Every structure is written in C-alpha cells, then in structure tokens.
Amino acid sequence: MIQPSKNILIVGVGGQGVILASNIVTEVALMSGLDVKKNEAHGQSQRSGSVPCHIRYGKKIYSPIILPGEADLILAFEELEALRWANYLKPGGKIVVNKQRIYPPSVTSGMDKYPEEIVAILKKENIDVIEIDGMEHAERIGNPLVVSTLLLGVLSNFLDFSEKIWVSAITQLVPEKHRDLNLKAFQEGKKLLKV
Amino acid sequence: MLGNEAIARGAYEAGVRLASGYPGTPSTEILEEVAKYGDIYTEWSVNEKVAVDVAIGASLGGVRSLVTMKHAGVNVASDPFVPISLMGVNGGLVLVSSDDIGAVSSPTEQDTRIYAKLFHVPMLEPSDSQEAKDFTVLAYTLSERFDVPFFLRTTNAVSHSKGVVRFSQRKEKVLPPFDRLGPKFRPQGGIHPIVLHQNGFERLKRIERYAEKTRINRIEWGDRKIGIVSSGIAYQYAKEVLPFASFLKLGMTYPLPSDLIKLFASKIKELYIIEEMEPFLEEQIRAMGIKAKGSELRPHAGSLSREKLMEIFSGTLKRFGQKIGKPKPPFPQVIKRFPTMCSGCLHLAMYYAVRMLRQKMKDKDIVVMGDIGCYSLGIAAPHNILGCAFAMGSGISSAHGLNKVLKENSGKILLSYIGDSTFLHAGIPSLLNAIYNKSNITVIIADNGTTAMTGGQEHAGTGKTIQGEVRIPTNLKELCRSLGVTDLQEVDPYDYKSAYEALNHAVAFNGVSVLIANRPCVLFPKKLKETPFRVLQEECTGCGRCMTIYCPSIIVSDKKTEKGKYQAAIDSYSCVGCSFCSQICPSHAIVQIS
Numbered sequence: 001m002i003q004p005s006k007n008i009l010i011v012g013v014g015g016q017g018v019i020l021a022s023n024i025v026t027e028v029a030l031m032s033g034l035d036v037k038k039n040e041a042h043g044q045s046q047r048s049g050s051v052p053c054h055i056r057y058g059k060k061i062y063s064p065i066i067l068p069g070e071a072d073l074i075l076a077f078e079e080l081e082a083l084r085w086a087n088y089l090k091p092g093g094k095i096v097v098n099k100q101r102i103y104p105p106s107v108t109s110g111m112d113k114y115p116e117e118i119v120a121i122l123k124k125e126n127i128d129v130i131e132i133d134g135m136e137h138a139e140r141i142g143n144p145l146v147v148s149t150l151l152l153g154v155l156s157n158f159l160d161f162s163e164k165i166w167v168s169a170i171t172q173l174v175p176e177k178h179r180d181l182n183l184k185a186f187q188e189g190k191k192l193l194k195v
Numbered sequence: 196m197l198g199n200e201a202i203a204r205g206a207y208e209a210g211v212r213l214a215s216g217y218p219g220t221p222s223t224e225i226l227e228e229v230a231k232y233g234d235i236y237t238e239w240s241v242n243e244k245v246a247v248d249v250a251i252g253a254s255l256g257g258v259r260s261l262v263t264m265k266h267a268g269v270n271v272a273s274d275p276f277v278p279i280s281l282m283g284v285n286g287g288l289v290l291v292s293s294d295d296i297g298a299v300s301s302p303t304e305q306d307t308r309i310y311a312k313l314f315h316v317p318m319l320e321p322s323d324s325q326e327a328k329d330f331t332v333l334a335y336t337l338s339e340r341f342d343v344p345f346f347l348r349t350t351n352a353v354s355h356s357k358g359v360v361r362f363s364q365r366k367e368k369v370l371p372p373f374d375r376l377g378p379k380f381r382p383q384g385g386i387h388p389i390v391l392h393q394n395g396f397e398r399l400k401r402i403e404r405y406a407e408k409t410r411i412n413r414i415e416w417g418d419r420k421i422g423i424v425s426s427g428i429a430y431q432y433a434k435e436v437l438p439f440a441s442f443l444k445l446g447m448t449y450p451l452p453s454d455l456i457k458l459f460a461s462k463i464k465e466l467y468i469i470e471e472m473e474p475f476l477e478e479q480i481r482a483m484g485i486k487a488k489g490s491e492l493r494p495h496a497g498s499l500s501r502e503k504l505m506e507i508f509s510g511t512l513k514r515f516g517q518k519i520g521k522p523k524p525p526f527p528q529v530i531k532r533f534p535t536m537c538s539g540c541l542h543l544a545m546y547y548a549v550r551m552l553r554q555k556m557k558d559k560d561i562v563v564m565g566d567i568g569c570y571s572l573g574i575a576a577p578h579n580i581l582g583c584a585f586a587m588g589s590g591i592s593s594a595h596g597l598n599k600v601l602k603e604n605s606g607k608i609l610l611s612y613i614g615d616s617t618f619l620h621a622g623i624p625s626l627l628n629a630i631y632n633k634s635n636i637t638v639i640i641a642d643n644g645t646t647a648m649t650g651g652q653e654h655a656g657t658g659k660t661i662q663g664e665v666r667i668p669t670n671l672k673e674l675c676r677s678l679g680v681t682d683l684q685e686v687d688p689y690d691y692k693s694a695y696e697a698l699n700h701a702v703a704f705n706g707v708s709v710l711i712a713n714r715p716c717v718l719f720p721k722k723l724k725e726t727p728f729r730v731l732q733e734e735c736t737g738c739g740r741c742m743t744i745y746c747p748s749i750i751v752s753d754k755k756t757e758k759g760k761y762q763a764a765i766d767s768y769s770c771v772g773c774s775f776c777s778q779i780c781p782s783h784a785i786v787q788i789s
Contacts, residue, residue, distance in 0.1 A: 013532070063432050
C-alpha cells in the first residue's frame with residue numbers, strides 16, 4: 001500500500017489513554033510496511049497535563065514532530081485540547097473531537113473560564129469537525145475505559161489501513177483481559193460514522 | 196521503539212552484563228527497559244556518581260557495562276568519570292546522557308557534549324531510534340578497541356520518539372578481569388597523571404583517524420551550493436527542511452574528523468552548521484580555519500525545530516523554489532493546562548501546614564529552600580511555598596549557608612524541603628554537614644516511598660529493586676539519628692493537627708530539627724483510592740478555606756450561599772479520600788460519602 005506521508009496528532013489529558021491509542025496507530029503503520037516516527041510528551045502524562053502524541057508515517061520520515069498547519073488528522077480526547085491543537089491542522093484536515101471536558105485546576109478554582117462552544121469555534125473557521133460522545137458509547141459497550149479504542153474505530157474510517165491490521169495491532173497492544181471489549185469498541189467506533 | 200528502548204536493546208545485543216543509573220527525564224526508560232532483559236544485572240544506584248563507580252567496577256571485572264542518567268546527572272557523575280576516562284577500561288563502558296533540551300522536566304537545560312572534551316572521551320550522537328541501537332552496539336566495540344569509556348548523548352526528541360528498529364542477536368563478550376598488579380590501575384608507581392593526561396590526547400588523535408573513515412560520519416551529496424554539517428535530531432529537522440542540500444552527517448561528534456570536514460567544506464559554496472544549544476561543532480570547525488555560518492542565525496537556548504530552520508533558511512528556500520506558508524497561530528480562546536499535584540498528595544498537606552505557619556508567624560519570614568522532585572512545583576503559583584530549588588540535595592545545605600550569614604534578629608526562619616529519593620541521593624551529606632556545623636534549620640523530609648517525579652522508580656528506601664527483588668528498606672529515622680539529629684519527629688501529614696504542631700515545635704527548636712512526613716505517593720507503586728468525600732451544601736459557608744489546599748479535586752461549585760458566596764464541591768471521581776480537607780473545614784461541611 002503506497003500512500004503519501006501522513007501526520008496524525010492524538011491529543012488529550014494525562015490518564016485518558018492517549019499514549020495507548022497512539023501506540024496502536026504507530027503499530028498499524030509499521031505493520032503496513034511504512035516508515036513511522038512518533039513523539040510523545042513524557043512527564044506530564046501522569047499529572048493531568050496536556051498530552052500530545054505526534055505520529056508521522058510514509059515512505060521515509062525524518063523529523064518525528066508535526067508543526068502547526070501540517071496535521072492531516074487530529075484525534076482529540078478532550079474539547080479544550082482539541083482547541084489547543086486545532087491550529088496544527090492543515091487546510092482541509094479533519095478533527096475528531098471526543099465530547100468530554102476535563103477542567104484544569106485553574107478553572108475549578110475559579111481563576112480561569114473554560115472556553116464555551118469549542119466545536120462552534122472550530123466550525124466557524126471552516127474546520128471539518130467530527131463530534132463523538134465517546135463516554136456514552138463506551139458505557140453502552142460496557143466499560144468507560146474503552147473510549148480510546150472506540151475513538152480509534154472512528155479514526156480508522158479516514159485512514160487507508162485494512163481492518164485486519166487494526167485488529168491485530170489492538171490484539172497485540174491491549175492487555176488480554178480487556179481485549180475483546182476493546183475490539184468490540186473499535187468496531188462500534190468504526191460503525192458510528194456510517195450511521 | 197522509543198530511542199530509550201533502542202539504547203536498552205543495543206546494550207542487550209552488545210552483551211552488556213551490568214547496567215546502573217539514577218532516574219531522570221528523559222533518560223529513565225533506558226534502565227527500566229534494560230532491567231527487563233533477564234541477562235543483565237540492573238540497579239538504580241543511589242546517585243549518578245555511585246552509578247558510574249558501579250559500572251567502572253564491572254568494566255574492570257571484564258564485562259561490558261552501561262550507565263544512564265539525565266544531563267544534570269552527568270554533573271554529579273563527572274568526578275569518577277574524569278580519571279577513569281584517562282585510565283581506560285577493561286570491558287566496554289558506555290555512559291548515556293539524555294539531555295532535557297527545553298527543560299521540560301528539569302530546573303535547567305545544558306549541553307552535555309561539552310563534557311566529552313573535559314573527559315577526553317569520544318561521543319556518539321544518534322539521530323533516531325535505529326541509530327540509538329546501532330550506536331550503542333558500536334560504542335562497546337570501540338570502547339574496548341580504543342581502551343576508553345564512550346559517551347552516548349541523546350536529547351528528549353530522540354529519547355522520547357519512536358522509530359522503526361531492526362534487531363540483531365545478543366553477543367556475549369567477557370574479558371579477563373583486571374590485573375591488580377597491572378600497570379594501568381596503579382596510581383602509585385604506575386603512570387604519572389601528567390602522562391595519563393597526555394595519553395588522553397594521543398588516544399583522541401587515534402580515534403580521530405577512525406572518525407575520518409567510519410560510516411557513521413557520512414557525506415550525502417546534494418546541491419553543492421549549500422552544505423550542512425549536522426548531527427542528532429538537528430540533522431533530521433534540517434534534512435526535511437533542506438532536502439536538496441548536501442549534508443555531512445556526524446554520528447561521532449567528538450573528536451571530529453577534520454580531513455572529512457575540510458573535504459566537504461572545500462566543495463561547498465555556502466556552509467552551515469546546524470546544531471542545538473551550544474556551538475559545539477561550530478567552534479571546533481571554525482578552529483580548523485573553515486568559514487561557516489551557524490549559531491549567529493539561531494537562539495542558543497531551547498530546542499531547535501523545523502519551524503526555526505524554515506525561518507532561518509527562508510531566503511534559501513525561496514531561491515530553491517520552495518513555498519513556505521505562514522504557520523497558523525493558536526486559537527486565542529485556549530487556556531493553559533499546567534501539570535498539577537495529585538489529589539491526596541502528601542506535599543499538598545505539608546504545604547498547607549507551612550502556609551498556616553506563615554500566617555501565624557506574620558512577623559517572621561519563613562524561607563523554604565526546596566529540592567528536586569514533584570514538590571518543585573511548590574515554587575510556582577498557586578502554592579508559592581518554596582523559595583527556590585536548583586539541584587539534588589542542595590536545599591538543606593543552602594538553607595544552612597543562609598542560616599550562617601543571617602543575623603539573629605533577621606526575622607527569617609529557615610526550612611528545607613526534600614523528598615525521600617532526593618534525600619538518599621545527595622541529602623545525607625548535606626544534613627550531616629548542617630548538623631556538624633551547628634546550623635539552625637528545619638529539614639522536612641517528605642517521604643512518599645518512591646521516586647515519584649520520574650514515574651515511581653524504586654530507591655534504597657523502598658524495599659525493592661528495579662528487577663523486583665526484595666531488600667531491607669533504609670530506615671530514614673535511624674539514618675537521621677546516626678547523622679546526629681537530636682530533634683527528630685515523624686508525622687503523618689494527613690493528620691493535620693499533629694503535623695502542624697510538629698512543624699511549630701521544629702521551627703522553635705534551636706538547632707537542626709528534622710521532620711519526616713510519611714505518606715505513600717497516591718500514584719506509585721499503585722494508585723490509591725479510598726471512599727471520596729463530599730461537601731454538605733447546607734453547611735458550606737463558601738469561606739474558601741479548603742480551596743487553599745489547591746487539591747485538584749476541590750472545585751468551586753455553581754451554587755451560592757445566601758450571602759452570595761460560591762460554595763465548594765468535591766469531584767468524587769478524582770478524590771482519593773485522604774480526609775485532609777474535612778479536617779481543616781471550619782464549618783465541618785466536608786464528610787466522607789457513606
């Protein structure tokens with residue numbers, strides 16, 4: 001499968017499963033025989049910081065880091081993070097936003113205001129936004145922890161990788177006891193856009 | 196795999212038998228990965244200097260050894276590294292330094308390449324994960340061939356990026372252990388230090404001849420109008436921004452291959468040296484009499500990026516017909532999300548006690564010298580507890596120094612605040628020094644039973660090793676006593692009243708007073724969670740006292756009291772049930788969920 005280089009940014013807040021999701025996408029690209037590089041922010045992930053994972057794949061990749069205006073796709077696990085990283089999207093790129101708000105301490109302590117209507121702000125800039133209520137779907141599937149693979153299912157609709165490869169990457173990287181649930185979540189996520 | 200995982204894999208393939216180090220971002224994962232290979236004895240040593248000594252011992256014993264640390268650790272480790280670099284090795288010895296460029300998780304940034312010169316050791320700089328593995332394996336071969344330890348330097352962008360890596364088999368290599376009577380290791384009657392030093396220079400010349408022909412220093416010819424000399428992650432950035440240019444890619448950045456560089460420069464019209472931080476390559480290349488542009492075009496501090504290179508080379512890019520778009524600025528509505536202390540963290544409880552002490556002793560100035568760990572966040576708002584924090588263990592000794600120069604009526608009360616891992620790393624000699632020299636300070640040792648900031652690594656006080664073996668944990672109380680501490684208290688920071696009283700007692704004591712505050716980290720070794728607490732709406736007066744703990748679980752609700760004050764609320768999902776806020780609420784409005 002030959003395709004031009006792609007830049008995918010996966011962002012969220014520490015503890016949301018951003019690193020796992022990015023590991024799966026990286027593995028999928030690798031299994032498809034592509035050169036792939038990924039950069040992840042360490043140190044912040046355990047302490048509710050903003051966590052961006054940069055994934056770049058193609059025939060030959062040099063820098064592991066995506067610049068503003070270069071991302072083909074952004075997968076945001078949280079609304080404020082979607083807004084924070086939206087300028088990284090290239091013209092015509094897509095952003096998948098999980099409808100979840102995690103308030104930073106500056107907001108909960110009343111010092112800052114969480115921006116309202118984030119999706120509307122993005123749409124006003126003619127950004128192609130896909131909203132997903134991941135938590136609701138995940139709870140329906142049976143466990144809020146599968147949001148990560150559910151969102152990957154949504155993302156997979158925009159990437160040219162075979163379902164077989166996705167399934168085998170998830171099987172490889174998700175702990176065995178949660179495997180079936182995560183595979184189910186991936187399938188559900190994939191279907192969400194076709195409804 | 197990650198650059199750090201690749202270094203670990205390289206060490207495995209090279210047949211390394213011993214690995215030591217001290218945790219520090221962005222180096223930590225190297226040793227954690229090495230520990231998973233069963234064939235390699237691995238330890239978190241108490242500090243970087245000790246880690247180097249341990250690796251030297253293994254090298255003398257004829258086996259290949261690895262020692263890992265972050266840039267600041269090299270400062271600590273440099274003492275034994277200088278002599279051993281000149282004396283040479285037996286089994287191959289590689290020191291890995293991962294530089295936190297941009298000081299993402301450090302009080303400072305620094306370019307450790309400069310140490311290569313001081314140590315008289317060769318330095319390899321990988322630019323991606325594959326090179327990280329390959330260079331590690333190569334470093335061992337060369338370390339034994341040239342009889343010198345090797346320096347492998349990475350930066351966060353290499354250590355924390357993943358790339359494709361091809362594996363090879365592990366090759367065991369053990370040399371005969373060193374001969375006690377052999378000439379190399381006998382300072383008395385052996386080789387004079389001046390001769391050793393001179394030998395160091397001669398050896399570098401031999402390594403330079405190797406550098407001229409090694410494949411890891413290579414020319415990639417492109418358009419000869421523009422030539423780039425680069426290494427590490429800077430090479431990757433430059434290669435992408437200027438794909439048409441000619442490149443001299445250096446894998447070995449010390450010593451430099453002068454003939455190769457002169458040859459490259461002679462065929463190039465405009466020569467640029469692209470590197471991050473210090474003009475390390477540039478100064479050496481200019482000293483060869485070669486004209487090149489470099490550091491004057493870029494900032495010396497912080498990380499380089501493709502963005503900066505595009506700016507620097509905008510004219511060149513235009514000439515080569517490349518379009519550069521203007522990057523889109525971030526959305527103005529975005530607010531910051533800083534990393535926070537965790538709900539239920541013992542530091543929040545201790546900070547609160549210090550804050551209350553400050554309020555009580557308004558006529559005094561309570562100065563808290565901090566240290567390196569999660570609690571370094573206490574320098575910043577909203578906590579504003581620590582005065583400063585600059586190096587491991589330095590809080591105690593600098594508080595002591597300050598104490599010695601302050602007049603008795605200065606109105607200042609001196610505290611120092613240090614975590615358990617940092618105390619064992621470099622706090623012990625500092626405390627000993629303060630006691631022996633009759634200081635008047637209070638030392639708070641916040642013992643959370645782990646090295647939390649770097650992700651929960653074991654240390655000499657945890658009772659476990661990196662490879663999961665059980666050990667007798669160091670008893671901090673007994674240790675302090677043996678150092679001569681007479682005023683010693685142990686408190687549970689979750690018990691606010693007792694902790695506050697103990698703190699009051701400690702600052703009143705004339706001499707060195709030590710307060711050990713024990714509470715396990717809420718994240719490591721396992722996430723702690725008790726039944727959460729909630730706010731009784733009918734009782735909360737909206738006084739805001741609980742908000743001053745700065746616990747991320749305590750939030751301003753949208754409900755108001757009759758007097759129009761916003762009431763507090765507790766996020767039951769993140770609350771770990773430490774009970775601290777319920778103890779300080781003046782209206783008893785915080786209760787555990789039943």
